[in-house]
Structures are given as C-alpha cells and as structure tokens.
C-alpha cells in the first residue's frame with residue numbers, strides 16, 4: 001500500500017499578531033512547527049502501514065526551509081519525504097496549493113491512500129484536502145476519527161459531523177482528512193532520528209512538475225487578499241472579587257442586562 | 262503578477278515599505294524592490310502619496326456568455342428534514358446583497374423527501390428553491406453532494422454561492438470550487454460589495470483570529486464562500502412570500518459512487534450543537550473530576566446552552582472530544598462563553614475569541630483567561646456556580 005501524507009509547515013499561530021500601529025504582520029522569532037493536525041495524519045499513515053504493509057511518504061509544498069518539517073516527519077518513521085518548492089509557488093491560495101500538490105502526487109506515481117490533516121492552523125481553511133481530491137479525481141471523506149480496513153481496498157471509517165459520527169465506506173484509492181481524536185501520535189524513535197539526519201529529501205520545482213507558472217503561486221490563485229487588519233478590540237475587561245453569592249448576583253444581573261438566559 | 266511601480270513618480274520615500282503588512286518591500290538605495298511574498302493586498306498603493314504604485318488591472322469575473330447568470334445561491338443544509346439555522350441566516354444576508362446587486366436569491370436544497378422545507382426557505386428570503394431529491398442524498402456524503410452542486414452550478418451559473426461553514430459545508434464545498442475552477446473563501450464573518458467590479462468582499466479571521474483578512478475572487482466565476490454560523494442575520498419569516506420551487510434532476514447521481522453511507526454511529530447527546538449555541542458553559546481541569554461536569558450541565562440547561570471543554574479536560578477523559586474547543590478542537594462564537602476552571606492557554610483562546618461576551622471563573626487571579634474575559638470572577642467555581650444556579654432559579 002502506497003500512502004502519502006501531506007504536511008504543512010506553519011507558524012505557531014498564537015504568536016502571530018498585527019502590529020496595531022503599522023498593521024504589519026509581526027513574525028520575527030515566531031517558531032515554525034508541523035501543523036498539529038498533520039501529525040495525526042502521519043501517525044495514522046504509519047499505523048496503516050504497520051497493519052497493511054507498504055510505505056509512507058510525507059509531502060509538503062513550501063519554502064526551502066520546509067525541508068526541516070519533512071525531516072522532523074521522518075523521525076516519526078516515515079519512509080521518505082518530498083518537498084515541492086520553487087519561487088514560482090509563492091503566494092499560492094488553497095486552489096493553487098492543491099493543484100501543485102496534485103501534480104506532485106502524480107509525479108510520484110500516485111498513491112492508494114492520501115492522508116491530510118483536518119485543517120492547517122495558519123489559514124484554518126480545511127480546503128486543500130478536498131480540493132486535492134478533486135484534482136486527482138479521487139473519492140474522499142473529511143473529518144475521520146477511526147479507520148478500519150474491511151478488505152485490502154475497502155476502508156470503513158467513522159467521521160465527525162455536527163450531530164455526531166457517521167459510518168462511511170470508501171473504496172481505495174481515496175483521500176481522507178483526519179481529526180485529532182483519531183490517534184495519539186508516537187514519540188520519534190532514536191533509530192528513526194539517526195536515519196532521518198542523513199536521508200535525502202528530493203526537492204521538485206516548477207520544471208520538474210511540468211507546470212506553467214500561471215497555474216501556480218500567486219498567478220495561479222483565484223482568491224486575492226485585498227486587506228488585512230487587526231480584529232476589533234474587545235471592550236473594557238473587569239475583574240471582580242468578593243463573596244461567591246455576591247459575585248453570582250452581580251453576574252446574573254449583568255447577564256440579564258445583556259439579554260442572556 | 263506584481264504591484265506596478267512607476268519609477269518616474271517614485272521618490273523612494275519609504276512610506277510603502279513601512280505600510281506593507283507582509284514586509285516584502287525594501288529600498289535598495291533609491292530603488293524600490295518588491296520581494297517574494299507580495300500578495301497584491303494593495304496597502305502600499307493606498308499610502309503612496311505620489312501615485313507611483315498601482316495594482317494590476319482586474320476585470321469582473323464573467324460566466325459563459327450563452328447563459329444568463331443566476332444570482333446568489335445559498336446551499337440550504339438540512340439533516341433528516343431539519344434545516345440548519347445557518348441556511349436561514351445566509352438567506353437573510355443573500356437578500357441584503359441581492360437588493361444591491363439586483364439579482365434573485367435561490368436556495369439549493371438536497372436530500373430525500375424534503376420538499377416540505379421549500380416553503381420555509383421562501384419565507385426566509387429565497388425567490389427560487391432548487392430541489393434535488395434523491396435517495397443518495399438522504400444522508401450527507403461528500404461525493405454525491407459535490408456532484409450534484411457541480412452539475413447544477415455548471416448548468417445555471419450562479420454569480421455567488423454561499424454555504425454554511427459547518428462540518429458538511431466545509432467538507433464538500435471545496436471540492437465544488439475546485440471542480441468549477443474558482444476560488445473559495447472559508448469561514449467568512451462579513452460581506453461587502455465592490456459594485457464597480459461586482460466583487461464580493463469576503464472578510465474572515467485567519468491565524469486563529471489574531472488577524473482579519475478581506476478576500477476577493479476577481480477572475481473566476483462563481484464567487485464562493487463558506488460562512489460561519491450565527492454571524493449573519495436571518496429575516497423575520499414571511500410565510501406569504503411567493504417563491505418558485507424548481508425540482509431538478511442530476512444525471513451524475515445515477516452512477517454508482519465510490520463511497521457510501523453505512524449508518525450513524527453515535528449521536529452527540531446535546532440538544533444544541535456547539536457551533537449554533539448562543540451560550541456555552543465550558544469546563545477545564547479546574548473541575549478536578551469528570552463528574553463535576555454535571556454542575557456545568559445544570560447551569561447550561563438553565564441558560565439554554567451547550568457544554569464545551571478544554572483539551573486538558575478531554576485528555577483527562579472527563580468529556581468526549583466533540584466538546585473540545587480551541588486550536589485542535591472547534592471554533593465557537595456564542596453570545597456568552599463561560600469559562601470555568603480554565604487557565605486560558607493560547608491554544609484554547611484561539612477557539613473562543615470571537616465570542617460576544619466572555620465570563621471566566623478561576624481561583625488564580627493571574628490566570629491568562631482574565632486577559633480576554635469581559636468579566637472575570639476570581640474565586641472557587643465550586644462555590645460560585647452553585648450560587649449562580651440558585652440566583653437564576655430564584656429569579657424565575
């Protein structure tokens with residue numbers, strides 16, 4: 001079974017702020033991490049490999065330094081890693097990202113199972129997975145919390161919706177996006193860490209993927225950011241201390257004023 | 262594509278360099294350099310006092326010429342014959358936009374034996390209701406839902422498609438956008454219009470709500486967005502409003518799919534889903550034991566709310582994952598969020614910062630939750646919450 005896990009390098013979002021005066025993005029010193037949801041996708045890929053045999057390749061599109069993220073993924077036990085990187089890919093929206101990833105996957109000879117995280121914590125769009133499935137013309141299911149193989153090519157899963165969980169069956173090849181509940185990621189093994197250090201991570205660019213520069217990056221994106229601004233400031237904050245029943249009374253009066261309850 | 266610089270007009274004053282939110286502009290001597298990562302946001306164009314900078318021209322997106330565009334579509338999400346509240350909210354917003362654009366509003370209803378819902382949709386603002394009634398649409402499944410909307414949109418060419426940013430909406434709408442070769446903006450919280458170019462200005466939070474971004478889809482058709490529940494205003498229902506109900510056939514549904522619905526495995530035993538709840542009472546590790554969630558449940562019931570939790574509480578096994586709020590859980594925006602025994606870790610806060618009003622109860626006056634709470638109560642939740650429950654009961 002050939003498994004590809006798509007992982008994204010993201011900034012730790014809680015540290016990203018807009019400078020209130022200059023309106024510029026403060027990103028100095030902000031750490032890059034593997035998108036947390038993608039770790040669950042990776043862990044699930046490794047577990048499927050352990051049960052069904054095969055190989056796990058981690059794939060990322062991003063700037064050259066995203067190679068660090070891929071190397072980190074190798075320490076968890078992925079067999080191989082590939083980075084799609086080119087100046088021309090810069091500024092890609094979800095459409096152009098998915099388009100580029102789809103071409104990368106085709107160049108790698110396709111896969112039986114493609115796993116993505118539920119969403120990336122920088123853009124929070126949750127769009128790349130389903131769009132990638134569209135370009136690869138694969139069936140897909142979003143928000144899976146449990147995967148079970150009933151045959152070598154038939155996968156059953158439980159997937160999260162607002163009302164609860166549904167059981168869904170899908171025939172491979174397919175793409176699945178996973179939620180956190182699906183597993184508990186392992187700790188990187190010492191052996192894999194050693195191996196990852198010297199492992200080669202191929203980097204594929206525009207020409208390797210035989211893409212036109214108008215299909216990728218900013219020119220290939222259909223959405224365009226026209227403005228960024230800080231969220232509206234919250235009102236004055238109040239800190240109350242006192243006896244519990246006083247606090248309760250005061251709070252209930254306030255809530256009623258706000259027409260809550 | 263890049264910002265166009267008129268070197269004759271540029272005085273290398275550096276104003277634009279400071280204004281660039283992405284820090285990609287720099288001066289090398291007297292020369293302005295536009296580095297990698299420019300996303301044409303236009304902040305530099307706005308501040309340039311010399312008219313030296315311009316955005317590349319964009320034209321309004323256009324449909325296939327032989328088909329007249331079909332106005333604004335709202336995906337009318339339903340499950341087992343109950344409409345998702347966000348569908349009605351979106352019809353209210355679509356009406357507002359439609360009055361300005363002078364186009365009709367249509368609701369698109371998928372399911373099996375759901376014709377009855379059409380009147381609710383016209384009363385909420387739809388001029389037309391497209392109904393696709395098919396057994397394969399009885400339960401939500403990405404493949405057939407996407408196929409049906411793709412086929413319909415290709416046929417009728419709506420100018421704008423809006424859908425709720427719910428679990429089903431966010432699962433299948435991206436596939437529709439990809440197939441239609443158009444952009445999609447996720448989880449929007451506000452819309453405006455650029456009338457000159459007929460562009461929908463779509464505003465959404467990014468980076469966990471630390472930043473707001475306004476996004477347009479200037480060169481593809483239709484313009485598509487998913488919208489967060491509870492931010493748009495529904496109209497008061499007008500049962501007397503006339504609407505046209507249009508049953509439609511979708512050929513793609515007659516082919517067997519590669520995925521199928523098996524059964525519902527587990528229902529979340531909550532009357533109000535977190536995403537729709539006006540009040541959320543949430544508990545963290547300060548509850549000290551899973552059984553103490555019953556205290557929050559009693560309060561939530563009095564307030565007509567739902568129960569949320571931190572990852573700390575979920576990981577301790579006190580409550581199930583669907584209740585988790587934050588970076589690796591759900592994002593919520595209720596009228597009232599009551600954080601009980603929650604420290605206020607950044608990963609939790611990103612999931613709640615769009616709430617209208619936040620109340621925190623924590624015994625530690627230094628807890629970071631107090632930095633974001635509108636009202637912070639310093640004290641023991643085991644004393645304050647029972648007192649609050651008493652207070653509410655006494656007042657009714």
Ligand SMILES: Cc1cc2nc3c(=O)[nH]c(=O)nc-3n(C[C@H](O)[C@H](O)[C@H](O)COP(=O)(O)OP(=O)(O)OC[C@H]3O[C@@H](n4cnc5c(N)ncnc54)[C@H](O)[C@@H]3O)c2cc1C
Nearest residue numbers: 545546547571572573587588589590602604606609624642
């Ligand atoms: C990648 C990543 C993703 C994460 N995603 C999420 C996420 O999605 N959601 C999330 O919630 N967390 C998330 N976390 C975890 C987060 O960092 C915190 O660990 C978690 O939110 C803490 O939960 P807590 O507030 O319940 O527990 P604690 O931090 O232990 O806080 C308990 C609080 O209760 C107070 N308290 C104790 N007793 C009482 C009492 N009797 N009365 C009143 N107050 C009392 C204490 O003063 C304390 O402030 C994530 C972490 C990582 C690394």
Ligand SMILES: Nc1ncnc2c1ncn2[C@@H]1O[C@H](COP(=O)(O)O)[C@@H](O)[C@H]1O
Nearest residue numbers: 006060061116117119120125126127128
């Ligand atoms: N640049 C990228 N490279 C590899 N995978 C990505 C990239 N962007 C998004 N993904 C995958 O798509 C998922 C959803 O991302 P998003 O649509 O950005 O929220 C992530 O969890 C990843 O699995």
